[in-house]
Amino acid sequence: MVPVITLNDKTTIPQLGFGTYLVQPEETAAAVSSALEVGYRHIDTAQMYENEAGVGAAVAASGLPRDELYLTSKLSNAAHRPDDVRRTFGETLDRLRVDYLDLFLIHWPLPSRYDGDFVSTWKAMTELVADGRLRSAGVSNFEPGHLERIIGETGVAPAVNQIEAHPYFPNTAAREASLAHGIKVEAWGPLAQGAVLHDETIAKIAAAHGRAASQVVLRWHIQRGDIIFPKSMRPERMRENFALFDFVLTDREMATIDALDKGAIGRVGPNPGTFDWIPS
Numbered sequence: 346m347v348p349v350i351t352l353n354d355k356t357t358i359p360q361l362g363f364g365t366y367l368v369q370p371e372e373t374a375a376a377v378s379s380a381l382e383v384g385y386r387h388i389d390t391a392q393m394y395e396n397e398a399g400v401g402a403a404v405a406a407s408g409l410p411r412d413e414l415y416l417t418s419k420l421s422n423a424a425h426r427p428d429d430v431r432r433t434f435g436e437t438l439d440r441l442r443v444d445y446l447d448l449f450l451i452h453w454p455l456p457s458r459y460d461g462d463f464v465s466t467w468k469a470m471t472e473l474v475a476d477g478r479l480r481s482a483g484v485s486n487f488e489p490g491h492l493e494r495i496i497g498e499t500g501v502a503p504a505v506n507q508i509e510a511h512p513y514f515p516n517t518a519a520r521e522a523s524l525a526h527g528i529k530v531e532a533w534g535p536l537a538q539g540a541v542l543h544d545e546t547i548a549k550i551a552a553a554h555g556r557a558a559s560q561v562v563l564r565w566h567i568q569r570g571d572i573i574f575p576k577s578m579r580p581e582r583m584r585e586n587f588a589l590f591d592f593v594l595t596d597r598e599m600a601t602i603d604a605l606d607k608g609a610i611g612r613v614g615p616n617p618g619t620f621d622w623i624p625s
Contacts, residue, residue: 346590347386350572352504353527354474356481358448359415360567361589362387362574365396366533373399374406376578381407383583389574390441391419391452392433393624397440405442416441419452419485419507420470422623425459427469434473445478450485450507457621467495467503483507485533486617489522496526507531510571512541512562512602513611531572536562538613546605550598557585564589565602 349357363380365373365388373396377388381403390400397418404414418441424433438446451470454463473479484495485507496502506523510516510532520530541547542558551558559575559582566573567589575586594602615622 347384348567348590350529350570352481352529353502354481354504356447356504358481358505358529358572359387360572361385361563361587362389362415362417362572363583364533364574364576365390365394365400366576368394368396368399368576368578370396370399372578374402377403378406379580380583381409383580383587385583385587386413387415387417387574389417391450392421392424392437393419393452397437401441401443411443415447416443417448417450418446419450420466422453422455422458423625425451425455425463425466427465430466430469431473434478438478445480448481448483448505449473449479450483450503450505451487453486453620454484454488454491454617455621455623456491456618458623463491464495464498467501468499471499471501481505483528485531486620487523488519488617491617492522492526492528502526503528505529505531505572507533509534509612509614510566511535511537511611511613512544512547512565512605513537513607514609514613515603515606517606529572530570531574532566533574534613535566535571535573535575537611540613541605544605546601550594550601553598554592554594556592560585560589560592561594562602564592564594565599568594568599 363385481504483505
């Protein structure tokens, strides 16, 4: 049974989901269908992944009631203007074949774009909640200063902050700033794009539990309270990533994994303070 986490807007989110980053559009429907068959009910996608339609096709084909599914998407870096937020959100609903979205995130703050104005973008996101088409609004890759600014200028804290986080880069400053504002943390790249799977420390812990290294790292996230959505194209690996709730890491094992933190050099993705890519 996947635990659910209550967000600051009183909605709930499954702690474990299925991610679709880098899943090709033509492969998405099959992958998501397999994930739903395994038991995943939380699916994470994004406008910039260009695979929302595949997610929608899989959801429609599943026959599952809408209220048993939790769907997340993220705003394109090309759509930060308020009018574009509203327009592209409607397009996302159409591609997903739903009349509301559970969670919508600003994908990147882009502090050097749009005259540095991500506050008006955040205001437009909150308005989507007010009109009933969105259950929860959140952000992704927001650093402490970015959070302080949007909360200070709008009085509204995001429901979640989806940030890079894994044993080599737990992203402590962004995580602690999020939690201090009552914002739950979603960890993208929870396995550091596979880098941590060959770590000797994690291998020893995995052997002690008779588990795969990936399961140990994902379990570490679960016990930290992170929301995670690992991706795999293989049903057997999907099942493995889903089997996280019948073993527990000890406090010593958790601390040992915590100690793998490499600081800034452990980051595998872009730095949110400087990332400025906009899709054409």
